Amino acid sequence: MKILVCISNVPDTTTKITFSPDNKSFNATGVQYIINPYDELALTKALELNEVAGGGTVTVVHVGLADAEPNLRKALAVGADDAVRIDAAPTDGFQVASEIATYAKDKQFDLILCGRESIDYNGGVVPGMLAEMLDLPEVNVITSITINGGLSQVERDIDGGREALEVSLPFVASCQKEITEPRIPNMRGIMMARSKPLQVLPAQGGALHTEVSEYALPAAKAGCRFLEVSEVEKLVELLHSEAKVI
Amino acid sequence: MSVLVFVENHAGQFKKAAYEAASYAVQLAAQMQTTAAAVVLGTVAEDTVRSLGKYGIQKVVCVQDALLDGFEAHAAAKAVAEVAKGIGAGVVVLSNTYTGKALAPRLAVKLQAALAAGAVELPELNGQDLMVKRTVFSNKGFADLALKTAVKVISITPNSYKLVENEVAIEVENRNGVVSAADFKAKVVEVKKVTGKIPLTEAELVVSAGRGLKGPENWHMVENLANALGAATACSKPVSDMHWRPHDEHVGQTGITIKPNLYIAIGISGAIQHLAGVSGSKVIVAINTDKDAPFFKIADYGIVGDAFEVLPKLNEAITKFKAAN
Numbered sequence: 001m002k003i004l005v006c007i008s009n010v011p012d013t014t015t016k017i018t019f020s021p022d023n024k025s026f027n028a029t030g031v032q033y034i035i036n037p038y039d040e041l042a043l044t045k046a047l048e049l050n051e052v053a054g055g056g057t058v059t060v061v062h063v064g065l066a067d068a069e070p071n072l073r074k075a076l077a078v079g080a081d082d083a084v085r086i087d088a089a090p091t092d093g094f095q096v097a098s099e100i101a102t103y104a105k106d107k108q109f110d111l112i113l114c115g116r117e118s119i120d121y122n123g124g125v126v127p128g129m130l131a132e133m134l135d136l137p138e139v140n141v142i143t144s145i146t147i148n149g150g151l152s153q154v155e156r157d158i159d160g161g162r163e164a165l166e167v168s169l170p171f172v173a174s175c176q177k178e179i180t181e182p183r184i185p186n187m188r189g190i191m192m193a194r195s196k197p198l199q200v201l202p203a204q205g206g207a208l209h210t211e212v213s214e215y216a217l218p219a220a221k222a223g224c225r226f227l228e229v230s231e232v233e234k235l236v237e238l239l240h241s242e243a244k245v246i
Numbered sequence: 247m248s249v250l251v252f253v254e255n256h257a258g259q260f261k262k263a264a265y266e267a268a269s270y271a272v273q274l275a276a277q278m279q280t281t282a283a284a285v286v287l288g289t290v291a292e293d294t295v296r297s298l299g300k301y302g303i304q305k306v307v308c309v310q311d312a313l314l315d316g317f318e319a320h321a322a323a324k325a326v327a328e329v330a331k332g333i334g335a336g337v338v339v340l341s342n343t344y345t346g347k348a349l350a351p352r353l354a355v356k357l358q359a360a361l362a363a364g365a366v367e368l369p370e371l372n373g374q375d376l377m378v379k380r381t382v383f384s385n386k387g388f389a390d391l392a393l394k395t396a397v398k399v400i401s402i403t404p405n406s407y408k409l410v411e412n413e414v415a416i417e418v419e420n421r422n423g424v425v426s427a428a429d430f431k432a433k434v435v436e437v438k439k440v441t442g443k444i445p446l447t448e449a450e451l452v453v454s455a456g457r458g459l460k461g462p463e464n465w466h467m468v469e470n471l472a473n474a475l476g477a478a479t480a481c482s483k484p485v486s487d488m489h490w491r492p493h494d495e496h497v498g499q500t501g502i503t504i505k506p507n508l509y510i511a512i513g514i515s516g517a518i519q520h521l522a523g524v525s526g527s528k529v530i531v532a533i534n535t536d537k538d539a540p541f542f543k544i545a546d547y548g549i550v551g552d553a554f555e556v557l558p559k560l561n562e563a564i565t566k567f568k569a570a571n
Contacts, residue, residue, distance in 0.1 A: 011383070013499050013500065013518075013519045014518055014519065015383075015386075015518075016386075016518065017383045017386040017387050019387070026383075037500045038500070093351070093361065093363075094354070094355075094360070094361070097351075097355075119383070119384050119499055119500065120382065120383055120384075121382050121383075121389075122363075122364060122381065122382060122383075122384060122503075123361070123363040123364070124347050124351075124363060125350065125351040125354070125361055125363050126351075127351070128319065128347075128348060128349075128350070128351025128352050128355075129351040129352070129354065129355050131351075131352065132323070132351065132352040132355035132356065133355055136431075137320055137431030137432050138319060138320075138348070138352070139348075139432055140319070140344065140347055140348045141344055141347070143493075153435075156344075157344055157494070158317075158344050158345070158437070159256065159261070159263075159343045159344050159345060159445065159447060159448065160256065160439055160440055160445040160447075160448065161437060161438050161439040161440045161445070162437075162438045163434055163436070163437050163438070164434070164435045164436040164437075164438070165432045165433060165434050165435060166432070166433045166435055167431065167432040167433070168431075171431070171432075177493055177496070177500060177501060178493040178494075207394075208394065209354075209359075209360035209361070209393070209394060209395050210360045210361070210362065210391050210392060210393055210394060211391070211392045211394060212389045212390065212391055212392075213377060213390045213391070213392050214389070214390045215382070215387055215388065215389050215390075216387065216388045216389075216390075217386075217387055217388075218385070218386070218387070218388070218525060218526075221543070221544050221545075221546065222546075224532070224542045224543070224545045224546065224547065224548040225546065225547050225548070226542075226547075226548045226549070226550065227547060227548070227549050228549070228551075229549060229550075229551035229552075229555055229556055229559070231549075232549070232556065232559045232560045232562075232563045233563045233566070233567075235531070235547055235549065235560070235563070236560075236563045236564055236566075236567045237567075238547065239508065239529070239531070239547070240567065240571070243508070243528075243529040243546065243547075245450075245451070245507040245508040245528060245529045246451070246475065246508065246564075246567070
């Protein structure tokens, strides 16, 4: 199968988030960037699907600047065949989906896998927008996927349970945790990644739909009120009369 | 330019998140000095539809095509977009549930609309733009997002917006034949509802535990407390990674993000990734043997103590409280 995997470059999960003094931008100083964890699952699943199918290619695509290239090389080391970077600072889900749609529309991918959301802007909007732009079906938050010929069986999380679906290729899916475990690159993969193609394409551009005007950190907590182990009844009383949550 | 709210139903019933979206749409419409209408897809009893009037919805369009009884994003987006265009909606509001997450991006593209996913407050008007506050960096921050297109789509995070009652007379318009079988691109084969358990994403009270519980065999203590409270159960990442608990109970940056009214964390130290997933909780209780555990920094109430000692006592106190109230 010919599979496309969409990759975001995001701050490491341990990052302490800070903003610029005017709160207009994210302070990236000293921040380690990683492949978005859900996208890493999508990549691993794409490789597994082709291993089951006995062949195929996996292309990773990223909308972003050159500083993401080490992570695209990592995706190649994990096992992707080639990488594409569309050269634009990603600022809006619509913009990212539009750029990927322009790239993908005449490439006849059998399957496009994404993570269910990026852990930086958390919109989770790119997979659905991309599917709509390419006029493809989309299944979001999938926890399993198998493919038999042109038909795929997937399971997705729904509110209060899980749903099994059948969908014909080609389609877009966004991956939820549980779909697989991320694959760690081995030494051979890292060596091979150096000679795999990493293509840089110009962005199409276009008007942005959204713009962040200001960031803020969550309000600091007032402080923790400590109680003794013997005071659990008092805790219950406080939750009822002071916090009013029970 | 009116406001349209997509009110999702599950087997013909509206959940709290659906009413929250309706109430949010009504308040937004008032800000914009316009009216709010709702769209409902599939088979929903008229009494249920009319319950939206309690929150100020004056008009509901029911697209009654039975095909829409099972949610499918492609067909649902077509139906909602058609209603939105028909009434000249300037803003479409929906819940940021799994259903809303599937629908909103498609809808935004169809309506050439800017999308704010996961709003946590009512927007501010800024000329033609709407400024929407949403969480970013997995709850570690907020961003005010300007929506700059003529039509806008806003999905709201469940349990972040308080219902406002405002009973009005409600007009119901039924439509049929909006979608056809060809609009359904994915076929639902089976729906497995979680039974006998409160779904974590909908829970107002959550009891969560970590490695401090020492092993899966001790989870009955957590479940007993959750049952006594009427709470959902959750866990930390190491616990789900070790398969002590299912993945769908993992809350944190790479698991589920929740914002219940009460989150009780037992034997969880409070790694930054875990705190990101739960810091939106209104009240946090941390129980940990280590008085320096990071969880106490964001907790409202804390007990330094051993889970095996505290849990049975707390369970007893809750049971006693429930019996008396």
